[in-house]
Amino acid sequence: MLVWNRARTERDDFPGHSWFDVDERYRILAEYTAYPAPAKIKMPDALGGFEVGYVQGYVSFRLEGKSHRLDAIETED
Secondary structure, X not given: OOOOOOXXXXXXXXXXXXXXXXXXXXXXXXXXXXXXXXXXXXXXXXXXXXXXEEEEEEEEEEEOOEEEEEEEOOOOO
């Protein structure tokens, strides 16, 4: 469990994050396709177990000459 403590000195000494520059080669267009009905799947959780979830559709795209497809889920947040 994470507890926030605004009085900790580490907050003032934190150097921040450094990120890689954006590589425009990976800015891609994708197409979303909804499934006729959500498909039930088992999703791994952070504790090594599984949760049941539903996949509402998928996105498809091409990257570096290859076709790819990623399932998409909706979450409350």
